[in-house]
Amino acid sequence: MIAIFRRTRHREERHATERSERLAQTWADAPGLWGFLTTVDHKRIAARYIMTVVVLMFAAGMLALHMRLQLAWPGLTILGPQLYNESFSLHGSTMLFLVSVPVMEAMAIWLVPLMLGQRALAFPRLAAFSFWLYLGGVLMLWIAHAFGITPDLGWFEYPPLSGPAYSPGHRADIWAQMITFTEVAALAASVNIAATILKMRPPGMTLARMPLFLWAMLVSSLMTIFSMPAVMLVTSMLIADRLVSTAFFAPAAGGDPLLFQHLFWFFGHPEVYIIFVPAVGFVTAIVETFSRRTVVGHMAMVLSVMAIGVLAFGLWVHHMFAVGLPKLGNSFYTAASMAIALPAGLQIFCWIATIWSGRPRFRTPLLWVTGFLVTFVMGGLSGIMTASAPLDLQITDTYFVVAHFHYVLVGGAIFPLLGAFAYWYPKATGRLMSERWGMIAFGLIVGGFNLGFFPMHILGLMGMPRRIYTYEVSLGWGPLNLVATVGSAIAILGALVFVANALLSLWRGAFAGPDPWEGATLEWAASSPPPSYNFEHTPTVDSLAPLWSMKPLKVLDGIGVERREVLVSSIADAEPEYRQDSVPPSIWPLVSALAVSAMFVGSIYTPWAIVAGTLPIAIALTVWFWPRRERAEGGLLGVRR
Structure with a gap:
C-alpha cells in the first residue's frame, strides 16, 4: 500500500510539474526587446507604471523642494517669478495627473487578476495600450520642460489667462494635450478594471463576498469613466479657442470663463476621491491581515464607498465659492461638502473597531495605516472648514488650502499607497523589505510631512497667498516658512530611504513564501513572485476570507493549458458561464x-x-x-x- 501511495503521489507531482511547464510556455512573452514591446502580462505592465511613477515622484519632489527653498526666508532669489511659475505648474500637473491616478490604476492592474484567481485582465492589450499612451503624455510634458516650453499657469490653467490673448506660444496647449493623453489612458485602464471585476470573478465570489479592495477599485473605475470625459472636453474646448478661434471661454464673443471652471471641477473634485477610494481598499486589506479578522461592518464599508462615489459628483462648486455664484447654490454645495465626511468617518470607525477587536501585529504596513488615520482625519477636519462658504471666502487661495489638500492627498492616498507597497512587496518580488529601515522611512516621511505642512495652516490664516514666489520681512511669515522647508526636506529624505530599502531588499531581503503575512485573499495563494500564468487552477471562494476558511483551497478544473484561456462568470453570483480566449502578445x-x-x-x-x-x-x-x-x-x- 505504501509503495502504491508513493507511486501515485509521484505521478501526481510529475503531472503537476508538466502542467506548470506547459502553462509557462503558453503564457510566456517573447525573449528580448520584442517581448518587452509586445507583452500583455498585467504584472509587467503594472510594474512599468509604478517605476515611471517613482521617477516622476522624485522629479516632482525635487521641484517642490526647490520651491520651498525659495520660500524658506523673505527676499530670496533662488527662483525668479517665471521659473517659480513653471516649477509650480509642472509639480502640480505631474502629481495630480501623472502620479496620483495612474499609480492607483497600476496597483489595480497588478492586483485585480490575482485577487480574482485569474490569469489575465479582461482586455490585456488594452492595458498595454493604456501604459504606452500614458508614457506618451509623460514624455510630452517633460520633454517640453527640457526644451524650455513648460506650462506656467498652474495645474488648472484657468482662462482667460490660458486663452490666446494672454498666453501666446504653446505652453497652454502642451498642458491641455497632456490632459488628453493621460485621461484617455486612464479611461482605457478603468474600463479594463471594471470589466475584469464584474465578469471574471471566481466561483463563489458573489458581490457580497467581494473583498473591499475590489469594491473600491470598481467604484473608482466607474468614477473615472463618468468624470474624466468632462476634463477631456474642457481641455479640447480650450485648444479649439486657441487654435481655431472658437469662443467657448471668450466673454467678448459670448463665451464664459466660468464654464471652464465648472467642467474642470466636475472632474477635479471626483478626482480627489478617485485617488482616495483605492486607498480605502489598501487600508482595509492591511487592517484585516494584521488584525487577524475581517473588517468590522463589511457591508457598511461597501455602502460608504458607494456613497462617496455618488456624493463626489455633487460638490465641485465648493472650489468656486469666491466667483460670485448665488448664495443659495453656495449653501447647497456647503451641505454636500460636509455630508461626504460622513461615509469617510464611518470607514475610520470600522477600521479602528477592527484593530481594537482583533489581534493586531504592528508591522510596517500597519504603521502606515496609523499614519494615514491621523493625517487624513486632520485633513478632513480642515476640509469641513473650507466647505463653509463664508469661511472659504476668507481663506481661499491662501496657504491654508495648500495645507488642506496636501493633508488629504498625501495623508489620504500616498501614506496608504506606501503601506500597500510594503504589504504586497513580498508577493511581487519574493523578498521582504527591512522592517528596521521601513520604520525609519515611516518616521522621517510622516514626521517631516507634518512638520512641513502643518505650519502652512497658520501661514494661510496669517494671510499668505498661494502661488507667490517671494515676500517681505515685515509680513512675519519667515520663521514658519523655514520650519516648513526643513520638514519638507526631512520628508524627501524619508522617501529616499523608502526607495533604497525597496531596491536593496531585492538582493538582501529575507525570502518570502507565498503568504508571509498569512493573508486571507486569493492573491496570497499564488507563489511569490507569481508566474506568468498566476494560477494553475482557478480557485473557488466560500467567504470573504477564503484562505482562512478553506483549507485546502478548492479549485476549478477545465481551464485550458495549451492555449490562453480565462473564466468568465455572471455579474451577481459569479456563476461560471464560459471559457474565453485571452489574446497573445x-x-x-x-x-x-x-x-x-x-x-x-x-x-x-x-x-x-x-x-x-x-x-x-x-x-x-x-x-x-x-x-x-x-x-x-x-x-x-x-x-x-
Missing part, C-alpha cells in the same frame, strides 16, 4: 499608442493633424482587432480539491 497596442500620440502632439500646432492622424490610427486599430479563427470550446468545468 502583440505589437499593435504600441503602434496604436504611437499613432494616437502623433495625432495629439501634432494637433498642438495644426488642426489638420487630427484629420491626417485618423488614417494611421484606423489602420493600427483594424489590425489590432482583426478577428482570429476561434477553436470550438471543449471540456467541462468541475470543482475539486
Whole structure:
C-alpha cells in the first residue's frame, strides 16, 4: 500500500510539474526587446507604471523642494517669478495627473487578476495600450520642460489667462494635450478594471463576498469613466479657442470663463476621491491581515464607498465659492461638502473597531495605516472648514488650502499607497523589505510631512497667498516658512530611504513564501513572485476570507493549458458561464499608442493633424482587432480539491 501511495503521489507531482511547464510556455512573452514591446502580462505592465511613477515622484519632489527653498526666508532669489511659475505648474500637473491616478490604476492592474484567481485582465492589450499612451503624455510634458516650453499657469490653467490673448506660444496647449493623453489612458485602464471585476470573478465570489479592495477599485473605475470625459472636453474646448478661434471661454464673443471652471471641477473634485477610494481598499486589506479578522461592518464599508462615489459628483462648486455664484447654490454645495465626511468617518470607525477587536501585529504596513488615520482625519477636519462658504471666502487661495489638500492627498492616498507597497512587496518580488529601515522611512516621511505642512495652516490664516514666489520681512511669515522647508526636506529624505530599502531588499531581503503575512485573499495563494500564468487552477471562494476558511483551497478544473484561456462568470453570483480566449502578445497596442500620440502632439500646432492622424490610427486599430479563427470550446468545468 505504501509503495502504491508513493507511486501515485509521484505521478501526481510529475503531472503537476508538466502542467506548470506547459502553462509557462503558453503564457510566456517573447525573449528580448520584442517581448518587452509586445507583452500583455498585467504584472509587467503594472510594474512599468509604478517605476515611471517613482521617477516622476522624485522629479516632482525635487521641484517642490526647490520651491520651498525659495520660500524658506523673505527676499530670496533662488527662483525668479517665471521659473517659480513653471516649477509650480509642472509639480502640480505631474502629481495630480501623472502620479496620483495612474499609480492607483497600476496597483489595480497588478492586483485585480490575482485577487480574482485569474490569469489575465479582461482586455490585456488594452492595458498595454493604456501604459504606452500614458508614457506618451509623460514624455510630452517633460520633454517640453527640457526644451524650455513648460506650462506656467498652474495645474488648472484657468482662462482667460490660458486663452490666446494672454498666453501666446504653446505652453497652454502642451498642458491641455497632456490632459488628453493621460485621461484617455486612464479611461482605457478603468474600463479594463471594471470589466475584469464584474465578469471574471471566481466561483463563489458573489458581490457580497467581494473583498473591499475590489469594491473600491470598481467604484473608482466607474468614477473615472463618468468624470474624466468632462476634463477631456474642457481641455479640447480650450485648444479649439486657441487654435481655431472658437469662443467657448471668450466673454467678448459670448463665451464664459466660468464654464471652464465648472467642467474642470466636475472632474477635479471626483478626482480627489478617485485617488482616495483605492486607498480605502489598501487600508482595509492591511487592517484585516494584521488584525487577524475581517473588517468590522463589511457591508457598511461597501455602502460608504458607494456613497462617496455618488456624493463626489455633487460638490465641485465648493472650489468656486469666491466667483460670485448665488448664495443659495453656495449653501447647497456647503451641505454636500460636509455630508461626504460622513461615509469617510464611518470607514475610520470600522477600521479602528477592527484593530481594537482583533489581534493586531504592528508591522510596517500597519504603521502606515496609523499614519494615514491621523493625517487624513486632520485633513478632513480642515476640509469641513473650507466647505463653509463664508469661511472659504476668507481663506481661499491662501496657504491654508495648500495645507488642506496636501493633508488629504498625501495623508489620504500616498501614506496608504506606501503601506500597500510594503504589504504586497513580498508577493511581487519574493523578498521582504527591512522592517528596521521601513520604520525609519515611516518616521522621517510622516514626521517631516507634518512638520512641513502643518505650519502652512497658520501661514494661510496669517494671510499668505498661494502661488507667490517671494515676500517681505515685515509680513512675519519667515520663521514658519523655514520650519516648513526643513520638514519638507526631512520628508524627501524619508522617501529616499523608502526607495533604497525597496531596491536593496531585492538582493538582501529575507525570502518570502507565498503568504508571509498569512493573508486571507486569493492573491496570497499564488507563489511569490507569481508566474506568468498566476494560477494553475482557478480557485473557488466560500467567504470573504477564503484562505482562512478553506483549507485546502478548492479549485476549478477545465481551464485550458495549451492555449490562453480565462473564466468568465455572471455579474451577481459569479456563476461560471464560459471559457474565453485571452489574446497573445502583440505589437499593435504600441503602434496604436504611437499613432494616437502623433495625432495629439501634432494637433498642438495644426488642426489638420487630427484629420491626417485618423488614417494611421484606423489602420493600427483594424489590425489590432482583426478577428482570429476561434477553436470550438471543449471540456467541462468541475470543482475539486
